[in-house]
Amino acid sequence: MPELPEVETVRDGLARHVLGRTVTDVQVRRDYSVRRHEAGPVDFAARLVGRRLEAAVRRGKFLWLVLDDGPGRGDDALMAHLGMSGQLLVRGPAAGAAGTAADPVAAPGPAGWVEHPHLRVRLALDDGSALDFVDQRTFGHLSVPDLVPTADGAAGGHGSPRPVLPAPVAHIARDLLDPALDRTALVAAVRARRTEVKRALLDQTLVSGVGNIYADEALWRARLHGTRPTAALRATDVERVLDAAASVMTEALAQGGTSFDALYVNVNGASGYFDRSLAVYGQEGRPCPRCGTPVRRDAFANRSSYTCPRCQPRPRPRRR
Numbered sequence: 001m002p003e004l005p006e007v008e009t010v011r012d013g014l015a016r017h018v019l020g021r022t023v024t025d026v027q028v029r030r031d032y033s034v035r036r037h038e039a040g041p042v043d044f045a046a047r048l049v050g051r052r053l054e055a056a057v058r059r060g061k062f063l064w065l066v067l068d069d070g071p072g073r074g075d076d077a078l079m080a081h082l083g084m085s086g087q088l089l090v091r092g093p094a095a096g097a098a099g100t101a102a103d104p105v106a107a108p109g110p111a112g113w114v115e116h117p118h119l120r121v122r123l124a125l126d127d128g129s130a131l132d133f134v135d136q137r138t139f140g141h142l143s144v145p146d147l148v149p150t151a152d153g154a155a156g157g158h159g160s161p162r163p164v165l166p167a168p169v170a171h172i173a174r175d176l177l178d179p180a181l182d183r184t185a186l187v188a189a190v191r192a193r194r195t196e197v198k199r200a201l202l203d204q205t206l207v208s209g210v211g212n213i214y215a216d217e218a219l220w221r222a223r224l225h226g227t228r229p230t231a232a233l234r235a236t237d238v239e240r241v242l243d244a245a246a247s248v249m250t251e252a253l254a255q256g257g258t259s260f261d262a263l264y265v266n267v268n269g270a271s272g273y274f275d276r277s278l279a280v281y282g283q284e285g286r287p288c289p290r291c292g293t294p295v296r297r298d299a300f301a302n303r304s305s306y307t308c309p310r311c312q313p314r315p316r317p318r319r320r
């Protein structure tokens, strides 16, 4: 599942390659991939054709392309949820039949392109390029929701100064790299929540953008076990783990920022560039980079949590 750095890499790629372009045609190859667009695939396409892509914006793991709002048009956006395997690929006229190692190819499509076997939605653009939504496992989806005002009047996300965001994202909190984030309020909200610290980090209504990978890395850096109750943490502990999460995501972003070229925007963060820098996530049995103790894996929700048992001692059971 892509987290903030992977989605930001995609946003940045879209901002470089498709802004200013007008959608000339929309092909929905699989209706399921636009299932969250309640008015259906025909309306989805109709809302996009003739519209110019004006801004690429991200909040946490949520990504949207703002559409121009000329006469008779609503204030809306193309929203992408990448799910487990979703990718947005920018196909240029010069791409020809070229695929990449990470992009298995099948039958040739229009304009001589080689189409991805899991192409779900294609937006043809006015310069002869296309924006393809490719999704093998189909957990991802596209929709065209209305934009609504932000609760705090600040920018909706990274990539546009406008204080609006898609209605389905209105309940999503600001992320740790958002300059409009109120850190003091966030620290207080985390401590007020009756939960465990890892669950708090993953709660997108509290703080957005952090998923399982960066939560485990942040907790290791902060030397906190994820099952520590937030109510028992000091404000400095909460600040330390939030700072760690922001740092690890910023470092991942720095490594991922150069991972795509002008013709190919790879949006799938699952097996990405940052793997070699992970201290504990996915490192079961390997030595903790700080103390050498073997990293431990525990079941967490339907996934896993990775910790160093020495650097991150479990909290003692609470007495009744």
Ligand SMILES: [Zn+2]
Pocket (backbone or CB within 6 Å): 288, 289, 290, 291, 292, 293, 308, 309, 310, 311, 312
């Ligand atoms: Zn350790």
